[in-house]
Amino acid sequence: MTEVATENKVDEKETGEQETSKDQKEENDETVKEMKKDKKKLKEEKKIKKEEEKEDYKSKYFYLAAELDNQRKRMHREKENLIKYGNEKILRSLIEVMDNFDHTIDALQDEVDEKSKNIMTGVAMIRKQFLDVLDKNGLESIESIGKMFDPNFHEAMAGQPVPDKKEGEVITEYRKGYILNGRLLRPSRVIVAKALEENKKDK
Numbered sequence: 001m002t003e004v005a006t007e008n009k010v011d012e013k014e015t016g017e018q019e020t021s022k023d024q025k026e027e028n029d030e031t032v033k034e035m036k037k038d039k040k041k042l043k044e045e046k047k048i049k050k051e052e053e054k055e056d057y058k059s060k061y062f063y064l065a066a067e068l069d070n071q072r073k074r075m076h077r078e079k080e081n082l083i084k085y086g087n088e089k090i091l092r093s094l095i096e097v098m099d100n101f102d103h104t105i106d107a108l109q110d111e112v113d114e115k116s117k118n119i120m121t122g123v124a125m126i127r128k129q130f131l132d133v134l135d136k137n138g139l140e141s142i143e144s145i146g147k148m149f150d151p152n153f154h155e156a157m158a159g160q161p162v163p164d165k166k167e168g169e170v171i172t173e174y175r176k177g178y179i180l181n182g183r184l185l186r187p188s189r190v191i192v193a194k195a196l197e198e199n200k201k202d203k
């Protein structure tokens with residue numbers, strides 16, 4: 001009986017050890033599975049992070065490229081404006097010299113004296129030469145007489161009733177206006193025709 005009991009105990013011990021070994025193996029397998037899952041998850045997270053970084057770098061690259069292009073365009077515009085309007089200040093002063101030429105010619109226009117006529121012809125020639133130089137630098141005069149009043153180019157000094165003229169038509173130019181490369185440098189000072197009183201009554 002003692003031997004049988006001992007054998008039974010040995011068998012139970014071995015069975016217990018086998019079960020423990022089996023449980024341990026299952027636990028180890030689970031741990032390995034978990035580790036593999038964690039490793040896979042970590043790998044996926046790294047991959048996602050790498051993709052995000054890649055997109056971030058790409059986004060930054062496109063932003064910097066666009067900013068660089070905008071900067072280049074701005075510099076190009078500034079350069080063009082400098083070429084077009086860089087001499088605006090000096091041209092403003094020079095058109096006042098042109099005004100003096102115009103005043104001199106107007107003053108000598110009705111002179112009958114031969115000497116005065118010759119002076120006027122000389123002044124007119126110099127004015128023409130001077131105007132050609134200004135024209136080459138992008139300056140052009142505004143044609144006003146006979147045109148309809150335009151607040152973008154004209155400054156009205158007064159309105160005057162004139163027969164056979166449309167209301168708002170420029171009839172007199174006090175001071176010539178100028179445009180520099182499409183930009184108004186100085187408006188023309190003008191007198192415009194206004195409707196006659198009798199025409200107003202008819203209306």
